[in-house]
Structures are given as structure tokens and as C-alpha cells.
Amino acid sequence: MRFKLENLTRQFGSTKAVDSVSVEIPAGQMVGVIGRSGAGKSTLLRMINRLVDPTSGSIQFGETEISSLHGAALRNWQRDCAMIFQQFNLVPRLDVLTNVMLGRLNHRPTALSLLNMFSREERLMAIAALERLGIEQTALQAAGTLSGGQQQRVAIARALMQAPKMVLADEPIASLDPLNAKIVMDALKDINEQEGITVITNLHTLDTARNYCERIIGMAQGRVVFDGTPDQLTADAVQEIYGSDRHGAGIDETMTSTTINIPQAVVANSASRPAPYRPLAAAEA
Template identity: 75%
Template structure:
């Protein structure tokens, strides 16, 4: 369980996140919604410890996160994978190498300095790319891909961290509706099939209702709604997003990406080893693997 108790973050005189207390059980798919500036991104950055809380405590499975330093902090950021709106790939590296960078915190410093990856790590990367439907891009430079493809590469890289928790900060904000659907389908599949907790910031109400079993609404740095999608009433939406200049209710069409979810993809069975599954991807990627 992830627990936040009285967590706040101040930047000078501005309070971005204000005394947030939450408990998120393992395996939930949680959507955090709210207007720009509501504190959504700062909340996720504090959970990952890219930003330190000003007050309060963050704990995961009873262990303190908010006070970690050094190797313990790096290990937490390995276990708590972060997916960003702007992808954060290395454009001049090929897709396969970008994905394998997710293994850095599992490896020795010497291997990282020499950029030596094992056949098993290459196999893991190919499996992740195949799972996300983009194994054919493995040898392309990451900077040549479309935005939707780059976001799927970022998700594949996160999978190679073998995380216990995935945080996605506005993962579909810069994508068209079709690519937004593909990315959200991928996050849902990871949550449902791997049992990994996923917390994602979203602007769109329909996406949160479609994909998330729990919705947290933020306004002015505070949590003003926390419940199931069916409990997200007109009054709750008004608390989260406010009203128009004329006092009318906000139109949900403004926060829509017109997503209709697709059936979950079929994944390799647990009995399939990584090299066997990767060999099935070889024909598409053109990458030689060990026998």
C-alpha cells in the first residue's frame, strides 16, 4: 500500500500541494484529475521523489519514502517508474537501447559506463516492445518516431525497471485520440495483467471514467474528490473544475478525447521464457538473438 499523510509542497509563498492524505492499495488503477495548476504533477513528482515534500510523510508498504537518500532513493526510483508527458527518451539512440536504459539501476556502474547489455536484457526489451506493438521500430532512432510511438517506448522502458508502481504524468496530453487510446490501453493492460499499481494524471473526464477504478480530483492543491467513477457527480465535477464565467456547469466535451477502449491484448503465458518470446519478435525487428 502507498500511503501519503499530510503531504504538502511549497514553492516560496505558493502552496502547490496542500496537506494531501491518501491510501492507495496495491494493484489499483488510479486517475488523478484537475485543472492545470491543481497540483497533480507535483503530487506524482513527490511520490517518485523527484521533488521532496515540504511537510508530511510518504510510505510504501510501511517503509518511509519521503526521507530516502543515496542508494535507497535510487532503488525507490527504480521500483517507482515514472512516465512523462514529453517521453524523456534519448533521440539519437535507437529504440532498443532506450528501452534497455530501464535496466540501469539493476546493473553495476562498470557495465553502465561501458554500455554493455546482456542477451537477456535485449530479450526483455524486445518482449516489452512486442507487447506494446512496436517491435518493428527496435533499430530506429527514437527521435524519428511519432509521439504515440515514443510514449509506448517510454512505457516499455518503464517495464524494464520491473517496477512495483508506475506513475504516468499526463501521458496522453500531447497525443491525438487514437494514440491516446493505445497508450491508455497499454497502461490498463499492465495494471490488470501484471498487477502493478498505476497512478496517472489526466485532463479528460471520459478517459478517467473509462480506464480508472478510482478517481482523485484535485483543486488548488487539495484533494476535493476521491471515489469510484460512478460517484463522480455534477457537483463533484464542479468542485474539481469550477464553473464557467456565467456560472454554468463546465461542459465535459471540453475535457474529452473521445476514447472507446479496445479489448485487452493477449500476452505471452507465464511459462514462456524471455528468449523464446523474444525469438518470436525477431522476424519483425531484424535483431539477432542467441540460440
């Protein structure tokens, strides 16, 4: 299913947060969007999900003009285009299982969700999603008691419950330590590879973008200044995206690195390690 942005612009007063962005993304790609703070990355993702309306331009998914959707059609798009946030956006007082099942909100009457009246099938789907992320043991804990890495995995499980056609992740590892960052990125890559779901993620670390994304889009001052493969992200391209410091020097990539050396035994025995891929439908058998 073709996904296309054409001359997409968002203006706040006299400032163009996103300026005439045109890109086309085929189904099943894993795309990393990089750039300085304020480059327009988050605004771009929020426009795709229609949390922010474009000032001008077009968002197309297949034959559907996303930028003109309203009412139920817009809610259906926000169901199909799942959003994962840096700050997780869970309900801290609710248990993990309920937070995950809230991903079914746009698949059922709202009243049933508010009354916590989820079906047996939905509960099994939620448990399967948690097992896939390796945190099924937290199902009955209040979400607010979990670590940041665990909460982000709950947020990913909730997104899976939406049965999305696309996943948008806005700085999903920005507040996580390196080990949890790896676990979360491994989970997003697994979703992309195993289910063929398009994943677009904003990232602030170049090594992460290179290691996980088959395509990298670089933004500067609201515009796309780079669009290519990890191998094409040369030092010159990085400088065009990030510019120079006040002394005229280019960015030191080691300052953005999340690379860590973890003994394999520690990773293998970690309770935080995601479980191997298991289709959600398996829980219904």
C-alpha cells in the same frame, strides 16, 4: 503492499502546490488524478517519485518511509516506482532498443550501461517489452524518428524494464491524438490488470478517467476535493473539482472528451495496435 500519503505538502515560496494531501492506495489499483492545470497533480506525482522533495508530510510504501530515503535507497525506490512523462524523456539519437534497456540502469553498474554493455537476457527482455507494446519493428530506429504515440509506448516499455512495483504516469496522453491516446491507455490498463501493478496517472480528460480508472482523485488548489469511483463522479463533483467559468457555468465535459469512433476494421488492422499480453519472462525461454 500499502501505499499511503499523510498530510503531504509542497510549498514554493508562499504558494502551496500540494496542500496536506492524505490518501491510501491498496496494491493493484488503477487511479486517475484529475483537476485544472496548476491543481498540484504533477507536483504530487513528482513527490511520490522523489523528483521533488516534500516540504512536510509522509510518503509510506509498506513499512518504508519514502520521504526520508537518500542515496542508494532512494535510487532503488525510483527504480521500483517507474515514472512516465508527457514528453517521453527518451534519448532521440539512440535506437529504440537501447532506450528501453536504459530502464535497467538501477539494476546494474552504471559503467556497463554507459558502455552499452547489455546482456543477452536484457536484450531479450527489451524486445519482449516492445512486442508487448506492438512496436518491436522499431527496435533499431533512432527514437527521435518515431511518432509521439510510438515514443510514449517506448517510454512504457522502458518503465517495464525497471520491473516496477508502481507506475506513475504524468499526463501520458496529453500530446497524443485520440487513437494513440487509446493505445497508450490500453497498455497502462493491461499492465495494471495482468501484473497487478499499481498505476497512478494524471489525466486531463474526464471520459478517459471514467473508462480506465477504478478510482478517481480530484484536486483543486493543491487539495484533494474528490476521492471515489467513476460512478460517484457526478456533475456536482466535477464542478467542485473544476469550478465554474467566468459566467458561472459548470465545465462542459465534451470539451475534455477524447472519445472517437474508429471502424473496428481500422483498429484491427492498425500496425500501431499493441500486441496481446505476453509476460517478459517468455522471451527468456
